[in-house]
Amino acid sequence: MKLAVFDFDSTLMDGETIDLLARANNSEAEVSKITKEAMAGQLDFYDSLKKRVATLKGMPLEKVYAVCNHLRYNPCAKELIAELKTRDYKIVVFSGGFDEAVSAGQKALGYDMYFSNILHRKNNILTGEVGGEMMFAYSKGRILEKLQILLNATYETTIVVGDGANDISMFKYASKKVAFCANIVLQEAANIIIDKKDLMLIKTYLD
Numbered sequence: 001m002k003l004a005v006f007d008f009d010s011t012l013m014d015g016e017t018i019d020l021l022a023r024a025n026n027s028e029a030e031v032s033k034i035t036k037e038a039m040a041g042q043l044d045f046y047d048s049l050k051k052r053v054a055t056l057k058g059m060p061l062e063k064v065y066a067v068c069n070h071l072r073y074n075p076c077a078k079e080l081i082a083e084l085k086t087r088d089y090k091i092v093v094f095s096g097g098f099d100e101a102v103s104a105g106q107k108a109l110g111y112d113m114y115f116s117n118i119l120h121r122k123n124n125i126l127t128g129e130v131g132g133e134m135m136f137a138y139s140k141g142r143i144l145e146k147l148q149i150l151l152n153a154t155y156e157t158t159i160v161v162g163d164g165a166n167d168i169s170m171f172k173y174a175s176k177k178v179a180f181c182a183n184i185v186l187q188e189a190a191n192i193i194i195d196k197k198d199l200m201l202i203k204t205y206l207d
Contacts, residue, residue, distance in 0.1 A: 002207075003153035004084050005144060005170060007162035008095035008102050008116070011180050012109060012199070014072040017101040018052050024067050027055035038165070040183055045137040045166045049096060049130060053119065057128025061121050068101040071108075076200035078109050083203055085110075089159075090151060094140045096166050099132070115143055141169030148173060161202065162186060176205055 009016045022031035031052045038048035084091055093114040095102045102116040117132030133143060140162075148158065159176035160167070165185045171177040179190035180199070187193055194201050 001151045001153040001157065002087065002089045003148065003151060003158045004089045004091045005140075005147075005158065005160045005174070006091070006093050006111070007140075007164070007167050008093050008105060008114075009097045010163045011161055012073060012077045012093065012105060012111075013101070014074045014197075017068065017071070017097040020067050020071070021056055021059065021064060022052070024063055025056050025059045031055050040165060040185060045096065046135055049117070049135065053126075053130040054128045056119070056126045059126045061124040061126065064098075064100050064119065064126065068098075068104045071101060071104060073105070073109060075198050080199040080202060081109050081111055083200070084206070087206060090153070092147065094134060094143060094170065096134045096139070098130075137166050138169045140167060141172055144170045144173045159202075159206070161199075178202060178205070 006012050016035055018031055019028060019035060022028040034048050034052050037043045038045055081091055091111040093102055093111050095116040097116060099116045099118050102114045106114055115133045117130050117134050120127045120129040155173060156175050158174040160170045160174040161178040161180050163180050163182040167186055168189050171189050176192055177190045178192040178194060179186045180194045181197055192205050
């Protein structure tokens with residue numbers, strides 16, 4: 001089985017979902033600062049995620065969906081996924097972001113499966129708490145290892161694509177490690193570097 005695994009925020013999607021939600025909730029400046037430090041590896045991912053989500057406490061769920069249903073995607077995201085499907089890849093998204101955004105992305109782009117986090121809510125209002133499958137810096141690597149066993153995919157048949165420090169853990173399990181418009185921390189761990197915001201450039205490296 002050939003497997004392609006993508007990060008979501010700033011890889012398939014143009015921007016960070018948490019920043020967009022914070023903008024709609026008037027906590028953008030605080031969240032933006034924490035996000036930059038986390039993506040550069042200067043903050044523990046778990047702690048930074050909890051701190052960012054805490055700024056969304058009190059946000060109506062309908063406003064979350066309004067943001068997530070109008071996301072912008074990076075150039076050729078849909079085209080690359082279609083190309084991968086013609087080459088018999090299973091396409092999975094791992095996101096330290098949120099189900100509301102990644103599920104909207106699946107409808108827009110057509111990938112097969114996703115793993116993400118969930119914004120807790122009560123009476124359709126965000127509580128400021130978060131939980132899910134992608135809470136830690138090691139989560140993507142851990143889930144990828146299990147997914148390879150389930151799908152009978154191997155190191156040699158796996159390609160991973162990401163942009164930030166929390167994508168490093170999945171690089172261990174793939175022969176093709178793509179840093180897409182990424183920070184220096186991830187570039188140093190990659191063997192394929194794409195600096196232009198055009199996902200179709202990855203096609204060159206497919207088998």
